[in-house]
Amino acid sequence: MARSVLSLRNARTRLVLASMVLSTLLTAAVLALVYVTANRTIAGETRSVVTAELTGLADEYERRGMLGLLTAIERRLGNAAERDALYLLTDPDGLVLAGNMLRWPPEIEPGSGWVELDVIKTASNEAVPISAASIRLRTGERLLVGRDASARQQFDRVLFRSVFLALIAAFALSLLTGWLLTRLVFSRLKDIARTADDIVSGDLSRRIPLRGSGDEFDQVAGTLNEMLDRIEELVSNLRTTSNSIAHDLRSPLSRLRQRVEALSIPDRPEPEREADAIRALGEVDHLLRVLAQLTEISRAEAGLGREQFEQVDLGRLAADVVELYEPVAADQGVELSLTGTAPPIPGHRPLLSQALSNLLENALRYAPEGTGITVELGEQDGHARLSVRDMGPGVPASDLGRLDQPFVTLDPARGSRNSGLGLALVAAIARMHGGSFTARNADPGLEVTLNLSKS
Missing domain, CATH: 3.30.565.10 (Histidine kinase-like ATPase, C-terminal domain)
Known part of the structure; x- marks a missing residue:
């Protein structure tokens, strides 16, 4: 459990999981959209065809009466199996007059709109799922036109299985992609961290390695290397300046001490004491100029102003x-x-x-x-x-x-x-x-x- 918690605190693990979750959710949303769109398209096409046929048969009935309607249904039954088409015409009492269904489904009220249910076909004497629409004719007869939905349901199962497999593949691919991405990112970050550790240990000559790709990582590494060059230069100048201050100010300070000591000697002639005082003031002025210039250099190097x-x-x-x-x-x-x-x-x-x-x-x-x-x-x-x-x-x-x-x-x-x-x-x-x-x-x-x- 402790190892699991530690792994979740790891930035690489969190990035992999985030990439995996986001990629999977996006893929799932796209596949769901494809699935729903495909189903709606097929259902819409089926409904349009059935509605058109039902309208056509109703027009045939209005023009040529019952005999014309029966003839039209018989003509369509010739290739109904190829089109998975279903037709049923009954009298007001439910007696089958024409069609390839055994009886009128009791669940369907003529004119109730689009329905989906299981019925028994005449040819196979088996219950099959259908999508159908119906109307009641002027003289009370009932007319139903539909399509066998078995193939569509089979297509739904295949499509759903394909979507599910695609989602699994997307999950695995997103996991691999996230791992490769974080490997790339953290390998470059590791270079930076390793270089920073060496610099903290005192090796100011270390630089972040460039891979020659010219990508954003190389650009950042180049900028950081320029910054490190500048820092090394400033530190080197600081060391040089510190050593130089210790060395170059020793002489004027020593001379100043000698002048002050000479001033403290009693019974010295006044002209000599005045000369030593003037020289001491000269040394002080020199030191003040040096310190002022050092201050200006430090301010300029720091970018102040x-x-x-x-x-x-x-x-x-x-x-x-x-x-x-x-x-x-x-x-x-x-x-x-x-x-x-x-x-x-x-x-x-x-x-x-x-x-x-x-x-x-x-x-x-x-x-x-x-x-x-x-x-x-x-x-x-x-x-x-x-x-x-x-x-x-x-x-x-x-x-x-x-x-x-x-x-x-x-x-x-x-x-x-x-x-x-x-x-x-x-x-x-x-x-x-x-x-x-x-x-x-x-x-x-x-x-x-x-x-x-x-x-």
């Missing part, structure tokens, strides 16, 4: 940011230029401005004096494109893939003040806008490109 999306004219936004940095570039002997156009996109205007500002600051950091920095807008593969190129030395090819990672600083000389979070924030903003971050050596210089979704 999407509710503030609006239609952003990238051309206008780029022109404003370039105009803002032109004085800084001019002081360094670098020329800024803006080319191309891009369609408006739904986006977070302040974050997009922050991303372009970070790209320009990074380019200005490495652009040699007397060169230029180009900001280019464009459109490609359904995305708006925003790129910034400088004419600097570029970066080693092995480091191109690391530029969007937090705390990656390729210039050790600037490591004390460059947190390596600027491009990481740019990449996070690009992903927030359904796009991507790519970097390549343009020979000369470095070109960083953001592809942003237009929808």
Whole structure:
């Protein structure tokens, strides 16, 4: 009993039973409709033929009298057996005048309409089921016309047996179909559950296998795999960021501790104490900037701020940011230029401005004096494109893939003040806008490109 209850709690068992019951009920309804329709059609045809014959004989009686009616009945009796036809004409007292029945059935009142009953045929002297109609003639005689219903009843039994066997076959087929269907569904669900268990156990590289059918299961599996790729990327970034925070913040914190300890030494000259205080404040400001940038990256990676999306004219936004940095570039002997156009996109205007500002600051950091920095807008593969190129030395090819990672600083000389979070924030903003971050050596210089979704 316990095993039975457990099996009924199993989703596969419930689905099989539900499929079986629904399929069986539907098949039973269709077969019942066929059975009833077939019976009604045959009965209707029989009634139409009998009614037509009864009407014809009555007309014959009206035209030619009793002699004509007797002649018509005798003529029809010649092939009555082939048609399972029954005829009976009696006088008012029940004396048989013509026909192939022994006597008038006492159950039938002439003119009472359509009846079905058993009567005795003259040829076989056996009781047979009939379907008949009757009338009383003008001079009192009684006329009955019918059809032997034995064949129809036999057909009913055969039809009923066929329907019953078809219902059994439908039951078995629905059971098999339900089992195969649930086997297919639950085999795919088992793949998902197995992958989820492995991921819960810590193996974030596991993915749901695709069967190459292109069906809805493969589409769902593909979407889930993309989600798992993104989760693995975020977890990897989180680990990298955590390790980087522990490593990269140790130096400024150590320096800050040294400055504070120096401030606590008594009898130090006031100028030295002021210098240490200024350096300590500088370290605090640096830490605050790092934490602010980390917060922005986390918010962008989590998609926070999407509710503030609006239609952003990238051309206008780029022109404003370039105009803002032109004085800084001019002081360094670098020329800024803006080319191309891009369609408006739904986006977070302040974050997009922050991303372009970070790209320009990074380019200005490495652009040699007397060169230029180009900001280019464009459109490609359904995305708006925003790129910034400088004419600097570029970066080693092995480091191109690391530029969007937090705390990656390729210039050790600037490591004390460059947190390596600027491009990481740019990449996070690009992903927030359904796009991507790519970097390549343009020979000369470095070109960083953001592809942003237009929808």
